[in-house]
Amino acid sequence: MKEHDHAGRPRATLEDVAREAGVSRATASRAIRGGDLVSSANREAVQEAVERLGYVPNPAARSLVTRQTDTIAVVVPEHDDRIFSDPFIGRTIAGVGEALADTPQQVVLLMRSRSRGNEQLAAYLRGGHVDGIVVVSHHRDDHLAREIARSQLPTAFIGRPLEDGIDLPYVDLDNVAGGRLAAERLLASGMRHPATVTGPQDMVAAIDRLAGWGEALRAAGLDDSVRYEGDFTMLPAQELGRRLFEEHPEVDGVFAANDLIAVGVMNAARERGLRVPGDVRIVGFDDTPLGMSTHPQLTSITNPAGELARIATQLVLDQLAGERPAWPVILTPELVARESA
Amino acid sequence: MKEHDHAGRPRATLEDVAREAGVSRATASRAIRGGDLVSSANREAVQEAVERLGYVPNPAARSLVTRQTDTIAVVVPEHDDRIFSDPFIGRTIAGVGEALADTPQQVVLLMRSRSRGNEQLAAYLRGGHVDGIVVVSHHRDDHLAREIARSQLPTAFIGRPLEDGIDLPYVDLDNVAGGRLAAERLLASGMRHPATVTGPQDMVAAIDRLAGWGEALRAAGLDDSVRYEGDFTMLPAQELGRRLFEEHPEVDGVFAANDLIAVGVMNAARERGLRVPGDVRIVGFDDTPLGMSTHPQLTSITNPAGELARIATQLVLDQLAGERPAWPVILTPELVARESA
DNA sequence: CTGAAAGCGCTTACAG
DNA sequence: CTGAAAGCGCTTACAG
Numbered sequence: 276m277k278e279h280d281h282a283g284r285p286r287a288t289l290e291d292v293a294r295e296a297g298v299s300r301a302t303a304s305r306a307i308r309g310g311d312l313v314s315s316a317n318r319e320a321v322q323e324a325v326e327r328l329g330y331v332p333n334p335a336a337r338s339l340v341t342r343q344t345d346t347i348a349v350v351v352p353e354h355d356d357r358i359f360s361d362p363f364i365g366r367t368i369a370g371v372g373e374a375l376a377d378t379p380q381q382v383v384l385l386m387r388s389r390s391r392g393n394e395q396l397a398a399y400l401r402g403g404h405v406d407g408i409v410v411v412s413h414h415r416d417d418h419l420a421r422e423i424a425r426s427q428l429p430t431a432f433i434g435r436p437l438e439d440g441i442d443l444p445y446v447d448l449d450n451v452a453g454g455r456l457a458a459e460r461l462l463a464s465g466m467r468h469p470a471t472v473t474g475p476q477d478m479v480a481a482i483d484r485l486a487g488w489g490e491a492l493r494a495a496g497l498d499d500s501v502r503y504e505g506d507f508t509m510l511p512a513q514e515l516g517r518r519l520f521e522e523h524p525e526v527d528g529v530f531a532a533n534d535l536i537a538v539g540v541m542n543a544a545r546e547r548g549l550r551v552p553g554d555v556r557i558v559g560f561d562d563t564p565l566g567m568s569t570h571p572q573l574t575s576i577t578n579p580a581g582e583l584a585r586i587a588t589q590l591v592l593d594q595l596a597g598e599r600p601a602w603p604v605i606l607t608p609e610l611v612a613r614e615s616a
Numbered sequence: 617m618k619e620h621d622h623a624g625r626p627r628a629t630l631e632d633v634a635r636e637a638g639v640s641r642a643t644a645s646r647a648i649r650g651g652d653l654v655s656s657a658n659r660e661a662v663q664e665a666v667e668r669l670g671y672v673p674n675p676a677a678r679s680l681v682t683r684q685t686d687t688i689a690v691v692v693p694e695h696d697d698r699i700f701s702d703p704f705i706g707r708t709i710a711g712v713g714e715a716l717a718d719t720p721q722q723v724v725l726l727m728r729s730r731s732r733g734n735e736q737l738a739a740y741l742r743g744g745h746v747d748g749i750v751v752v753s754h755h756r757d758d759h760l761a762r763e764i765a766r767s768q769l770p771t772a773f774i775g776r777p778l779e780d781g782i783d784l785p786y787v788d789l790d791n792v793a794g795g796r797l798a799a800e801r802l803l804a805s806g807m808r809h810p811a812t813v814t815g816p817q818d819m820v821a822a823i824d825r826l827a828g829w830g831e832a833l834r835a836a837g838l839d840d841s842v843r844y845e846g847d848f849t850m851l852p853a854q855e856l857g858r859r860l861f862e863e864h865p866e867v868d869g870v871f872a873a874n875d876l877i878a879v880g881v882m883n884a885a886r887e888r889g890l891r892v893p894g895d896v897r898i899v900g901f902d903d904t905p906l907g908m909s910t911h912p913q914l915t916s917i918t919n920p921a922g923e924l925a926r927i928a929t930q931l932v933l934d935q936l937a938g939e940r941p942a943w944p945v946i947l948t949p950e951l952v953a954r955e956s957a
Numbered sequence: 958c959t960g961a962a963a964g965c966g967c968t969t970a971c972a973g
Numbered sequence: 974c975t976g977a978a979a980g981c982g983c984t985t986a987c988a989g
Contacts, residue, residue, distance in 0.1 A: 286744075288966060299976045304968060312974055331743055335679035336966035339981045344676070355713070359699075359706020360905075369696030369727075376731045381740060384725045386710075390717045399722060402672055403627075509909055538909075545911060564701075568850055568879075570886065629982060640960045645984060653958055677982035680965045 287328035295324035307332065346381045347371070347591060348405040352393050352417040357508060358386055361535060362563035363580050367411045367433060370584025378592070380406070387417075397422045407591040409584070413437065415477040429594030431587035435479045435603065444594070444602040446586040450480050453576045453608040454487025457530040457558040460574065460610055462495050464556055466528030470501035472515050472540055474532040481507070484532050484560060501526065505536050512536040516543025520555075527555050528616070534559040534566050537573055541615070556616035571614030579606060628669035636665035648673065687722045688712070688932060689746040693734050693758040698849060699727055702876060703904035704921050708752045708774060711925025719933070721747070728758075738763045748932040750925070754778065756818040770935030772928035776820045776944065785935070785943040787927040791821050794917045794949040795828025798871040798899040801915065801951055803836050805897055807869030811842040813856050813881055815873040822848070825873050825901060842867065846877050853877040857884025861896075868896050869957070875900040875907045878914055882956070897957035912955030920947060 293303040298317050306313045306321035313321075324330070338344050349371050351358050358364050372382045383405065388395045400408065400423065407429040413419055413436060420436040424443060432445035461469060471488055474481025485502070492499040501523055503515040512531070516539055519526060531537035537559030541551055549555050551571055559566055559575040566573030586604050593600035634644040639658050647654045647662035654662075665671070679685050690712050692699050699705050713723045724746065729736045741749065741764065748770040754760055754777060761779040764771050773786035802810060810833055815822025826843070833840040842864055844856040853872070857880055860867065872878035878900030882892055890896050892912055900907055900916040907914030927945050934941035 289968095290966080300967080301969080301976055301978095302974080305975090308968090314974060317974085333680070333966050334743055334745055335676045335685070336981090337968075338676035339674070339680055339966080339983085340968045342981080355706055355710030356905075359710065360701075360703060362701060365696055365700020369700070369730075372696070372727070373730055376729055376736070381724075381745075383722075386713070388717055389710075389714055395717070402675055404675055404722075510905065513909065542909060542911065564697075564851065568854065568883065570883065630984095631982080641983080642960055642962095642985080643958080646959090649984090655958060658958085674982050677965090678984075680967085680982080681984045683965080 287330040289330070289332070291328055292321060292324045292330050295328060296320040344404060344406050345379050346383050346405050347375060347407045347409065347588070348383050348385050348400065350385045350396060350400070350408055350410045350419065350423075351412050352387045352396070352410075352414060352419055353412050354387055354389060357412075360509075361507065361533075362565060363533065363561045363578060364412055366563075366580035367584045370581040371409050371588050373581070374585045374588035380592075393417050393419060400426055400428070407595055409433065409587045409591060410436075411584075411587075413478070414475070429591045431590035431602075433583050433587050437477070437479050444590045444600065446583050446590065446602070446604040446606070448480070448578050448583065448606050448608055450483030450608070451487035451490070453560060453578070454484040454489075454530070455491040456487075456576055456608060456610045457484075457560070458488050458491035458495075460558055460612070460616055461528040461530065461556055462491070462497075464528070464552070464616060466556060467497075468501075468523070468525045469497055469499065469528050469530070470503075470519055470523060470526040471499075471530040472503045472505045472512055472519065472532060472536050474505060474507045474536070476504055478507075481532055484530075488530050505532065505539075507533050507535060509535045509539040512539030513542050514539075516540035517546065520544065520547045520549065529555060529557045531557060531559045533561050534563045534573060534575055537575070537615070538565060538569055541569060541573075551615050558610075558616045562611050566611075566613065569615070574613045574616040575611050577609045577611060582606065628671040630671070630673070632669055633662060633665045633671050636669060637661040685745060685747050686720050687724050687746050688716060688748045688750065688929070689724050689726050689741065691726045691737060691741070691749055691751045691760065691764075692753050693728045693737070693751075693755060693760055694753050695728055695730060698753075701850075702848065702874075703906060704874065704902045704919060705753055707904075707921035708925045711922040712750050712929050714922070715926045715929035721933075734758050734760060741767055741769070748936055750774065750928045750932060751777075752925075752928075754819070755816070770932045772931035772943075774924050774928050778818070778820050785931045785941065787924050787931065787943070787945040787947070789821070789919050789924065789947050789949055791824030791949070792828035792831070794901060794919070795825040795830075795871070796832040797828075797917055797949060797951045798825075798901070799829050799832035799836070801899055801953070801957055802869035802871065802897055803832070803838075805869070805893070805957060807897060808838075809842075809864070809866045810838055810840065810869050810871070811844075811860055811864060811867040812840075812871040813844045813846045813853055813860065813873060813877050815846060815848045815877070817845055819848075822873055825871075829871050846873065846880075848874050848876060850876045850880045853880030854883050855880075857881035858887065861885065861888045861890065870896060870898045872898060872900045874902045875904045875914060875916055878916070878956070879906060879910055882910060882914075892956050899951075899957045903952050907952075907954065910956070915954045915957040916952050918950045918952060923947065 411433040415437040420438040420441040489499040562575040756778040761777040761782040830840040903916040
């Protein structure tokens with residue numbers, strides 16, 4: 276069963292190119308991979324043959340001998356609904372792709388399967404399909420860190436890995452500082468009754484943001500106990516917002532652990548007839564485009580997804596090149612003041 | 617350069633398994649792939665050896681002989697910002713993954729590259745990395761249909777391909793009927809001055825929705841000339857909405873070609889102090905979760921992404937199995953009445 | 958049901 | 974700079 280092209284001819288092989296160019300397979304191979312140890316005459320002959328034949332190297336054959344697949348996995352242990360609705364995750368995935376644009380590496384997106392959880396994903400990683408891994412949106416119990424550590428593959432986490440005894444390269448935002456920034460902004464605008472809707476407490480970003488928030492509140496002598504645990508998505512956050520304003524009508528400042536949560540809380544506030552920022556001030560996180568389309572526009576904390584992705588990718592690329600890059604890399608968040616707080 | 621596992625041993629090969637189980641490579645291979653022509657004693661021995669050694673077949677070696685890659689590409693010729701913000705696209709990608717969950721096939725997501733456009737994507741397809749292709753969000757001039765037709769790979773488009781002389785399997789929603797549905801709803805609620813913000817007119821969904829809309833309006837004796845061309849995203853749609861209400865203050869009904877556009881238009885209406893649906897009624901399209909989080913909630917037209925993805929995937933799988941599936945498959949949209957119209 | 962052998966399409970020391 | 978040859982790790986007729 277041979278492969279055929281659109282004209283019905285079997286797909287050209289290196290052997291065909293070599294014959295057509297009048298050289299051996301070895302020099303054809305060298306010429307194609309831009310080898311420097313090929314005479315320019317032969318290089319040209321091969322080049323022409325390649326074009327005439329429409330030759331494309333068989334990646335399986337190449338991988339078999341080079342032991343490289345030229346593909347990097349972006350692992351996102353989340354379901355599609357979150358992956359395709361959270362702008363931060365999207366920017367991150369795209370960022371890896373952009374960072375790899377000038378390399379031969381391809382990106383493959385691996386997400387949590389609805390039917391088989393992370394097991395399918397782990398099996399793929401184990402299967403030798405990829406040369407390196409970038410992980411984003413890791414949860415404490417997804418067992419990914421352990422699995423990946425065992426794989427010995429070049430890896431970088433975006434966000435500090437959470438499993439015990441795991442020591443893997445990562446890049447992260449200083450989320451504690453981010454939480455503090457949110458508190459300080461709200462404090463400065465006169466908030467007396469703070470509340471927060473957090474992210475899931477099995478994720479390091481959510482944990483750290485809450486830590487920074489609580490720390491700053493306590494330092495200011497305020498109560499930090501009003502908190503609702505969300506999951507970084509909008510609709511559940513909206514429901515949480517309803518409960519929040521119901522159970523704590525005195526609240527006049529809310530730190531939402533990401534912009535999606537912020538929009539949910541803002542909707543809940545509007546439903547209650549609360550004005551933002553008049554009655555209640557809201558600060559989001561991630562500084563996504565979403566925040567510019569709300570009314571009022573959202574004050575938020577930066578979380579440079581593209582930059583994090585770029586650095587994580589470089590961490591993997593360095594390991595692939597046999598180097599030992601320095602890590603962790605920690606970026607500093609900033610507050611973007613708009614209208615909501 | 618051998619591959620090593622976490623204990624420093626080179627990765628086990630089929631040869632190792634065969635030796636360990638006391639059989640030939642051939643029967644080891646048969647046993648592993650669930651071959652029926654292996655004695656149960658040998659099957660068990662091989663099974664044990666596989667586990668003891670932690671053996672995982674080398675996919676490159678297997679592909680080289682089977683000429684199958686066990687991967688299906690989901691091709692989305694859009695930039696990341698749209699892919700990761702449009703719920704319809706996200707559901708579609710995830711739907712392909714779900715439809716493949718019980719097969720050995722893996723999904724790889726191919727999107728338009730910022731630096732190299734669709735060329736990189738086409739090169740990957742040409743490279744023999746995949747067994748089949750599902751295309752979503754195709755544009756008239758992305759040259760994908762032609763490229764894919766030449767590749768001879770099993771393919772299915774979600775949305776009728778637009779290039780001339782291309783005859784490729786596809787599944788689609790009856791978007792003309794959808795546009796009509798929107799018009800009828802608005803007409804029934806007493807709209808006298810219709811307007812529409814369309815999708816990009818190089819996409820079949822956008823073209824067809826507009827056609828159905830215009831047709832129904834003219835049938836009702838109304839003017840269908842007030843139209844603004846959007847690109848299926850929210851922020852530009854919001855700007856278009858501003859212009860619309862500025863230039864046509866008489867408008868009392870808007871058909872937005874998708875929910876993202878609808879949200880943009882709704883925001884623009886609110887900015888102008890227009891009440892929805894009091895002053896202006898709005899119908900969206902795609903019936904995404906987004907529409908349930910707006911105020912008022914969005915009346916929309918269904919566009920079953922998961923179902924479309926499932927059918928498209930099946931179309932590809934059938935071709936892979938050497939069958940000739942019937943196409944096109946056309947689904948019928950329905951109106952979901954909520955608050956905005 | 959089983960094994961020896963050929964072959965998939967490349968790359969890469971090695972010798973020249 | 975070049976070619977003959979070995980080898981990457983599998984699968985699959987073929988003969989038994």
